Amino acid sequence: MNVFARELLRWYDHHGRKDLPWQHPRDAYRVWLSEIMLQQTQVVTVVGYFQRFVERLPTLASLAAADEDTVLALWSGLGYYRRARFLHRAAQLCVERHGGELPRELDALMALPGIGRSTAGAILAQAHGLRFPILDGNVKRVLSRYHGIAGFPGESAIEKQLWRHAAEHTPAERIADYTQAIMDLGATVCVRAKPLCLLCPQAATCVAHRDGLTGVLPTAKPGKKIPTRSLAMLLLRDARGRVLLEKRGPQGVWSGLWSLPEATDPDAAGMVASGLARIGEADPLPAFTHVFSHYRLDVSPILFDHAAPLATVADRDDRRWCDREELASLGLPAPVRTLLANLPEIAP
Known part of the structure; x- marks a missing residue:
């Protein structure tokens, strides 16, 4: 060994x-x-x-x-x-x-x-x-530091070196x-920030520890600016407390999950909502930001209480009115699940 x-x-x-x-x-x-x-x-x-x-x-x-x-x-x-x-x-x-x-x-x-x-x-x-051998993120960090390998581990040439070392060890x-x-x-121990080198069994032979390079290895991915998108999420809730959900298509983020109807911005929310149900006054809820790996999403939730389902908008495979019990059995994006869980009580 x-x-x-x-x-x-x-x-x-x-x-x-x-x-x-x-x-x-x-x-x-x-x-x-x-x-x-x-x-x-x-x-x-x-x-x-x-x-x-x-x-x-x-x-x-x-x-x-x-x-x-x-x-x-x-x-x-x-x-x-x-x-x-x-x-x-x-x-x-x-x-x-x-x-x-x-x-x-x-x-x-x-x-x-x-x-x-x-x-x-x-x-x-x-x-x-x-x-x-394996080469997940943790192993890449350990081997990059141990062997003093500079360069972003996601680059083909660097990854090839790391695989060779992973197999050797x-x-x-x-x-x-x-x-x-x-x-x-x-x-x-060999964590991203402030590694605990004094506790590491490999410290005596680690190049990064020897040369004071633990703060710069592995080399970070070249940064790029993350764009921001904005939208309004529509919470259409009927007198029974059911909320209208739509199943997203096979493409894009949250594909295949059940989510809320959307509008491009709060000003368009009423027009979109009125095409789905008979609505009353809009009640804006606190806005929030959800960060994906490749962009930020600024969300403005808008509640329409006592919405009445339109006869022309019937339940179907990709749209339905759901009560709290049904919500637990559906795949929902985390921010949507949190939003629904924290909804205020139905106004009288």
Whole structure:
């Protein structure tokens, strides 16, 4: 076993995380689900979502058989909803092509939607003990610092170097523990800001620690200005407390989720709302901003209480009036769910 792996595993035995819910049992379905949830999301957030998800959909077969609304409702609040749709479709493909199981070959795993090389490696290493490296964000940070590699890790040439080092360090034994250990090191010690080098098992041989480069490695992604969009969200609520929701199309953000009707700005809200229901006075609610990875969304919510559904606007597959009970079973964008949960009581 190489020195890097030996020191890391010694540290893991005393300080690593061994009580995460997807480790008990550490089967392929649970590892896969956790890896997809952990993309762009921290462990402390994922734990609760993971437990609720496997309680409702405990197996790959149950995920494949579930309808999209159920999957998106369980995912609601985690963001990056394309991950959930890929997860759902990949489960269905496993039923169709792989006997209801995740395949045990790297190429076959990577052929499934949403599974890249690192995620496939994590499944094979953790669930089956097979010697495959991983290279998630935490591992990129650890290896960039340890080897003193300058350059944005997302660049092809830099990523190629990191994959080579990841493969070199991965041992031939205790592979599942090693894989968890290097992720834990990046998540708890070799953190993005102010890494805890005094606690790191690799500090003695780390180039960034030796040369005082932990503050600049890994190299940050070249920045670009994030644009801002604005819109008005229309909360049409009838006398029974039901709210009108519309299912978004297959393209764009929040695709496939249930959301509120929209207008380009507050001035246009009344005209749009009147095409959906008989409305009374508009009641503007506090505006808020939701930040996506590629733009900011300024939202002006406007409440129309005691709205009366128009006969010409009947419930259909992509539009319906929903009460509070129904809302819990639908996939809603996190800001929309929060907005609906905090609605004031119906005015008399």
